[in-house]
Amino acid sequence: MKVLITGIAGAHAQLVALRLVDGGHEVLGIDVRAWQGAPRGVTIFQTDVRKRPAADVFRVHRPDVVIHMATVTHFNASAEQRYRVNLRGTQAVFRYCEEFGVKRAVFVGRHTIYGAAADAPLYRNESEPPLAVSTFPELADLVAADLYASRALWSCKNMCTAVLRIVYALGPSGRGTLASFLAGPRVPMALGFDPLFHVMHEDDAAKAIVLAAESEIAGVFNVAGPPPVPLSVLCRATHRSALHLPEPFLPRALGRFGLPKLPPGAIAHLKHPVVVDNSAFIEATGFEYSHDEHATMSSFRDANTLREDRGL
Amino acid sequence: MSDTLPRYMWRRAISPEVRDRIDRLELPFNRWGLDPYGISKDHLGLFLTVLGQAHKHYFRVRAHGVENVPAKGAAMLVSNHSGGLPTDGGMILASIFFDRDPPRLAHGMVEKFAQSMPFMGPWFSRVGQLPGLPEHAKRLLLDGRLLMVFPEGARGTGKLYRDRYQLVRFGTGFMRIALETGVPIVPIAFIGGEEAIPTIYHAKGLAKLLNAPYVPITPYVMPVPLPVQCEVHYGEPMKFEGTGNEPDDVINGYVAQVKERVEDLIAVGRGSRSRGLADLAEDLVEDLGPVWDGADS
Numbered sequence: 001m002k003v004l005i006t007g008i009a010g011a012h013a014q015l016v017a018l019r020l021v022d023g024g025h026e027v028l029g030i031d032v033r034a035w036q037g038a039p040r041g042v043t044i045f046q047t048d049v050r051k052r053p054a055a056d057v058f059r060v061h062r063p064d065v066v067i068h069m070a071t072v073t074h075f076n077a078s079a080e081q082r083y084r085v086n087l088r089g090t091q092a093v094f095r096y097c098e099e100f101g102v103k104r105a106v107f108v109g110r111h112t113i114y115g116a117a118a119d120a121p122l123y124r125n126e127s128e129p130p131l132a133v134s135t136f137p138e139l140a141d142l143v144a145a146d147l148y149a150s151r152a153l154w155s156c157k158n159m160c161t162a163v164l165r166i167v168y169a170l171g172p173s174g175r176g177t178l179a180s181f182l183a184g185p186r187v188p189m190a191l192g193f194d195p196l197f198h199v200m201h202e203d204d205a206a207k208a209i210v211l212a213a214e215s216e217i218a219g220v221f222n223v224a225g226p227p228p229v230p231l232s233v234l235c236r237a238t239h240r241s242a243l244h245l246p247e248p249f250l251p252r253a254l255g256r257f258g259l260p261k262l263p264p265g266a267i268a269h270l271k272h273p274v275v276v277d278n279s280a281f282i283e284a285t286g287f288e289y290s291h292d293e294h295a296t297m298s299s300f301r302d303a304n305t306l307r308e309d310r311g312l
Numbered sequence: 313m314s315d316t317l318p319r320y321m322w323r324r325a326i327s328p329e330v331r332d333r334i335d336r337l338e339l340p341f342n343r344w345g346l347d348p349y350g351i352s353k354d355h356l357g358l359f360l361t362v363l364g365q366a367h368k369h370y371f372r373v374r375a376h377g378v379e380n381v382p383a384k385g386a387a388m389l390v391s392n393h394s395g396g397l398p399t400d401g402g403m404i405l406a407s408i409f410f411d412r413d414p415p416r417l418a419h420g421m422v423e424k425f426a427q428s429m430p431f432m433g434p435w436f437s438r439v440g441q442l443p444g445l446p447e448h449a450k451r452l453l454l455d456g457r458l459l460m461v462f463p464e465g466a467r468g469t470g471k472l473y474r475d476r477y478q479l480v481r482f483g484t485g486f487m488r489i490a491l492e493t494g495v496p497i498v499p500i501a502f503i504g505g506e507e508a509i510p511t512i513y514h515a516k517g518l519a520k521l522l523n524a525p526y527v528p529i530t531p532y533v534m535p536v537p538l539p540v541q542c543e544v545h546y547g548e549p550m551k552f553e554g555t556g557n558e559p560d561d562v563i564n565g566y567v568a569q570v571k572e573r574v575e576d577l578i579a580v581g582r583g584s585r586s587r588g589l590a591d592l593a594e595d596l597v598e599d600l601g602p603v604w605d606g607a608d609s
Contacts, residue, residue: 121447192430227348
């Protein structure tokens with residue numbers, strides 16, 4: 001099977017590529033960044049998914065499956081850049097998929113689009129509305145990308161589309177949204193709140209994505225591993241110091257005192273949980289996670305300690 | 313996982329009986345002492361240690377028919393609601409944990425406003441009391457848990473003392489969920505809650521300020537529960553057949569049957585409690601008899 005991965009230079013996308021190569025698949029990748037030391041069996045095209053050379057990759061190589069992972073989740077990028085990459089990029093990729101006869105498309109989205117709110121159910125299933133569009137306006141581009149990808153379910157009749165909403169992936173790579181949040185010496189917590197965080201090991205996330213690409217599932221699926229843990233436990237298990245701040249002080253403190261810089265909308269995620277029900281994905285694919293919550297947090301902590309010891 | 317001093321002291325504060333009973337709960341705790349709903353063994357331990365003191369020594373709760381609560385599997389516990397503050401919820405939860413063998417944890421449905429309050433919201437969640445949403449009720453029941461429901465809602469706890477033990481309108485949502493999930497309903501009467509916090513007035517302005525449904529005012533102003541003796545009467549499980557999609561008149565008929573059963577249990581409970589209090593007074597008279605005799609002579 002010929003599989004094209006967009007955003008292949010990302011740490012989690014690399015894990016997906018390695019798994020596919022191990023599984024005997026031919027892997028192509030598109031990214032504006034280089035992947036130094038890409039293994040044999042992976043062909044990289046260094047370009048932007050929205051540009052003509054990317055269309056040429058589809059036209060010439062005719063991939064059977066496309067895994068779209070070229071999304072920006074960190075907030076160091078400007079809103080405009082996020083919109084360009086996340087929404088316009090997704091739009092371009094699905095257009096090429098339709099135009100060049102791709103048989104299967106997997107969109108790798110985030111569970112955070114469900115948004116954190118006091119009156120939301122603890123476990124969200126796929127029919128829950130994406131509240132983040134109002135509770136976390138800075139995520140609007142990801143919500144739009146998710147909904148745009150979902151559109152392919154009815155508009156691209158000849159293609160099998162799976163939209164995955166994956167919980168936070170954490171692991172030795174130290175990359176990803178949650179890893180960035182936990183990277184600094186201190187982790188902000190809203191005083192009087194301790195939300196559940198839904199975390200899975202990055203290897204399990206890669207396994208789930210590959211499983212979706214190999215099976216013929218179509219639809220929107222939440223993807224998760226072990227049960228969620230409170231943020232305080234996450235801090236303890238990863239040896240981070242939690243700094244409990246009253247909510248009114250949080251917006252001013254974020255980005256200072258060794259705390260990560262977060263947009264105002266993220267504060268709701270420090271108060272209320274975003275946890276997903278992944279039973280539909282398990283039923284469709286038989287997915288089983290290999291790393292429990294303890295192993296997941298420990299793997300991140302151990303690799304992080306090693307990096308800090310080496311001054312990286 | 314080494315303990316810090318506060319965590320060590322926290323764990324020391326948990327009574328050995330509570331610790332032992334928590335270990336016997338059927339909940340799937342992981343190595344961090346957490347279950348998939350975020351219920352924490354440590355929080356539950358401290359909460360039930362405090363609740364246990366209130367159950368045994370402050371409200372001196374007596375349970376009747378606790379064997380009607382199934383030892384395993386899902387059930388919906390449906391009770392009258394009273395007392396300004398949810399004393400009844402806490403004491404029913406404690407009764408099922410302390411009076412029943414093996415112990416079980418009852419999950420209550422908390423007013424949604426509590427979830428947005430610092431400290432209060434997370435504490436409720438850590439001890440298995442989730443916001444009152446149909447999604448939570450269904451999920452807990454499908455997971456084989458015990459769900460505690462007060463169909464009178466805030467209308468019940470908001471009752472004034474003069475209306476004590478008069479059931480107000482029962483909501484119907486609980487019946488549709490029970491039918492949809494196919495679980496039995498255990499009717500319950502809680503006796504004593506009305507006297508524990510005798511509400512004579514609602515401070516509506518203060519309630520609006522706190523974003524709470526009401527703030528009860530008692531003859532002694534503060535809504536602090538009085539140490540009155542309480543009783544919990546558990547009725548035999550009731551099973552209704554259906555899908556939950558029946559027309560309102562069918563559902564209302566089922567709800568009326570549950571309400572009637574709760575009313576019967578309240579009548580039985582009030583009688584039993586009066587006799588219990590009379591026995592208690594008689595014992596006191598017997599104990600104090602010689603002193604009074606001496607005073608008279």
